[in-house]
Amino acid sequence: MLLNIKNLHVSIGGKEILKGLNLGVNEGEIHAxxxxxxxxxxxxxxxxxxxxGYEITEGEIWYKGKNIVGMSPEDRANEGIFLSxxxxxxxxxxxxxxxxxxAVNSKREYQGLPPMSTVDFMKMMKEKQAMVEITExxxxxxxxxQMAMLEPSLAILDETDSGLDIDxxxxxxxxxxxxxxxxNAFVVITHYQRLLDxxxxxxxxxxxxxxxxxxxxxxxxxxxxxxxxxxxxxx
Amino acid sequence: xRVAAKAENSRNYSQxxxxxxxxKCGAHTWPYVECGNESSILEHEATTSKISEDQxxxxxxxxxxxxxxxxxxxxxxxxxxxxxxxxEFAVEAQKLLxxxxxxxxx
Numbered sequence: 001m002l003l004n005i006k007n008l009h010v011s012i013g014g015k016e017i018l019k020g021l022n023l024g025v026n027e028g029e030i031h032a033x034x035x036x037x038x039x040x041x042x043x044x045x046x047x048x049x050x051x052x053g054y055e056i057t058e059g060e061i062w063y064k065g066k067n068i069v070g071m072s073p074e075d076r077a078n079e080g081i082f083l084s085x086x087x088x089x090x091x092x093x094x095x096x097x098x099x100x101x102x103a104v105n106s107k108r109e110y111q112g113l114p115p116m117s118t119v120d121f122m123k124m125m126k127e128k129q130a131m132v133e134i135t136e137x138x139x140x141x142x143x144x145x146q147m148a149m150l151e152p153s154l155a156i157l158d159e160t161d162s163g164l165d166i167d168x169x170x171x172x173x174x175x176x177x178x179x180x181x182x183x184n185a186f187v188v189i190t191h192y193q194r195l196l197d198x199x200x201x202x203x204x205x206x207x208x209x210x211x212x213x214x215x216x217x218x219x220x221x222x223x224x225x226x227x228x229x230x231x232x233x234x235x
Numbered sequence: 236x237r238v239a240a241k242a243e244n245s246r247n248y249s250q251x252x253x254x255x256x257x258x259k260c261g262a263h264t265w266p267y268v269e270c271g272n273e274s275s276i277l278e279h280e281a282t283t284s285k286i287s288e289d290q291x292x293x294x295x296x297x298x299x300x301x302x303x304x305x306x307x308x309x310x311x312x313x314x315x316x317x318x319x320x321x322x323e324f325a326v327e328a329q330k331l332l333x334x335x336x337x338x339x340x341x
Contacts, residue, residue, distance in 0.1 A: 049296055051292055052288075052292070072295070072300075073292065073295040073296055074295045074296075074298050074299060074300045074301070077295065077296050077297060077298040078298040082296070083296050085293065089289050089290055089293040090290075091290055091293070091294075091307065091308055091311050092311055092312060093310070093311030093312055093313075093314035093315065094307055094308070094310075094311035094314075098307070098311075099297075099307070102294075102299055102303065102307055103294075103297040103298050103299055106297075106298040106299045106300065106303065107298045110298065146297065150297065150298065
């Protein structure tokens with residue numbers, strides 16, 4: 001199993017947000033996590049990626065056979081965990097190329113490889129860009145390029161759709177579908193069924209009050225769209 | 236900044252931007268202006284910003300260790316100024332920046 005989360009409890013500033021969450025993800029799978037606001041979906045993403053301020057009070061996060069609780073965020077990233085943020089973060093004055101090159105070379109350093117030459121890097125960038133763009137329209141998004149360049153084993157999309165219009169959404173989904181293969185897995189956190197029209201999940205999980213309260217196939221997302229979230233509170 | 240009495244129609248714009256690293260620091264700037272000619276136009280401006288938690292985590296999440304991430308952010312911040320420096324000096328300044336940043340975190 002690629003990711004195996006057991007009885008995860010996470011607190012922020014002493015307040016418990018995740019209250020015994022279990023989740024297993026195999027290579028080759030796409031999982032969707034849905035649920036109302038404030039049920040801990042983003043906290044889960046933060047805990048998996050090791051963000052500071054999210055205190056794991058109980059439980060384990062097994063990834064590629066290692067319990068990664070306590071591992072630094074950059075080491076987790078270099079082990080292949082990728083998070084697509086809800087809102088893109090900007091670093092003024094740093095070009096896409098410069099940022100990407102720093103990231104690629106950091107990963108190479110972690111793997112004990114020498115930094116990439118400028119020529120090789122530009123070539124790789126071009127190839128990967130072509131891989132994820134919608135060719136007929138030359139449309140692309142930086143997050144797709146990042147995923148293509150860093151080749152994560154586990155990519156988490158944390159409500160990436162909330163800031164995107166329908167065209168941008170299609171581009172991101174296109175990238176995910178291009179990159180998805182039998183060796184990697186995607187966890188898509190979303191409020192809406194809409195994104196799941198383009199990224200078809202194998203499993204849909206519903207979160208409520210810090211736990212996964214229901215798991216089903218892709219039809220569960222349709223059911224939620226129709227019935228809303230009220231009924232899951234009874235579960 | 237000092238404008239002498241004979242400097243007719245002189246123009247000055249001073250910009251002073253500070254970037255804060257960590258939560259135990261502050262920036263104090265005193266723009267100093269002495270104007271001896273009434274036709275001059277002088278302006279000054281100061282901004283203070285800090286490396287945000289989001290920016291830092293974003294870099295780390297892309298595999299970039301904290302110290303390198305800060306170097307990247309600071310160099311990006313200072314890019315406009317570094318770009319205006321003569322080549323030899325720009326390289327020096329960049330190196331100087333990264334040395335100053337070593338051990339500034341954690």
